[in-house]
Amino acid sequence: MAQDLRDAIASVADRPGPVFSAYVSVNAAIPENQERAYLVRMRDAMNDLGVPEELQRRVREYVEAETHPRARTLVLFAAEDGLFEVYRLHVDVPESFRWGDPYVAPLTLVMDEYEPYGAAVLDAERFRYFVVSPLASPREGEEVKANGFRELDVHPRQPYPRSGTDFEPASRRTEAHIHRFYNELGKLTRDVTFREGVRRLILAGPRERTAEFRETLPNELKDRVVAEEHIDLGAPEGELLDRLEAIRERAEHERERELLEEIRESGVRGLDETIAALQEENRVYHLAALWDLEGEIRWCDNDRLAIRDTTAEECPFCGQKTRMRPLTDVLVDLAAARGARLDFMLGENENTDTLRDEFGGLAGLTRF
Ligand SMILES: [Zn+2]
Secondary structure (H helix, E strand, O other): OOHHHHHHHHHHHOOOOOEEEEEEEOOOOOHHHHHHOHHHHHHHHHHHHOOOHHHHHHHHHHHHHOOOOOOOEEEEEEOOOOOEEEEEEOOOOOOEEEEEOOOOHHHHHHHHHOOOEEEEEEOOOOEEEEEEOOEOOOOOOOOEOHHHEEEEOOOOOOOOOOOOOOOOOOOHHHHHHHHHHHHHHHHHHHHHHHHOOOOEEEEEEOHHHHHHHHHHOOHHHHOOEEEEEEOOOOOOHHHHHHHHHHHHHHHHHHHHHHHHHHHHHHEEEOHHHHHHHHHHOOOEEEEEEEOOOOOEEEEEOOOOEEEOOOOOOEOOOOOOEOEEEEHHHHHHHHHHHHOOEEEEEOOOOHHHHHHHHHOOOEEEEEOO
16 A cells, blocks of 8 residues: 555644544445435434534534545545645545544454455557556555546557558467567566455456466466456447446455455354453454344444444443443454455355354454
8 A cells, every 4th residue: 555645644643632433335336325325324424412613613614525435435534724634535434433443453354454456457559558556645646536546557569469561360470479569468467456455356358358468477476356348348448447346346356255265164253252252362363244134233442342242331351331332333443453354245145144144244264
């Protein structure tokens, strides 16, 4: 992840409160967000928290003007002294609003634990490379396009093999040229993939092209290919990026399915067992939780620990008063503190069915 982003977030975290922190779910695919209902939720939350009027107005005006947020979660930090920072996440994070100390844990979690996807798109005459990061930090001159994709410059030095004037499909000279061309393209792709920290790579284009390209990829890159899909590069860019996003979502769904399968074989499940393994035994490195996980859990602010006895108004470790907190908030804090990845699973599908019905909404992959 880019250091400047990390610095920016650290400087928010170090600010004295009160700061208004908001993680607003703006994902248009979620039914609860129809008619931009998040504007109402945010307004109500700010009123409940007692955010000063003038600050409320600034926040509302900003978010209302964002008719196409180009994100799934909009993250805001705002304070009366002029602080106003916005981040766009391309992952779904449970909605939360705070007024007090800056709340950066969900942001830190997303930055540290989610991997960017790369998409190499090619046909006989073109090669394009897109990256979508959970938190985009475009470099100079880069723009964030639909669905959070950024396009990177990848230019082979040689001309495209099939667009030259000496087009001779049967000749050995052409065969050799094609091979050299794809070799160079493979190396360029490897360099940019490693530079961007992409661990999951999509190949897309006419099937014969992607197959040929995949053949010549360096081995360390072949291992990162998670999907190879037929796609028409001649389509308008908006359509192309929608297709890529659909492919990425399918690949993510498959990754989640595999995660749940692994947990089924050797993981922990259910609220009690998972919290104990995460917090007390420190052996969970990857959590799966329902996005709309309901419920509250007791919490000690002094120890920063969940207290699993819901009746314990005093902390069994330090004796101080405990309080009830939403379960998802506690999970985010614990996962960030323990360095565990946290996948929130969303919607009605076989993965959320498994997670809800078989694992009780929360499960984890363990180290030992
Ligand atoms: Zn305590």
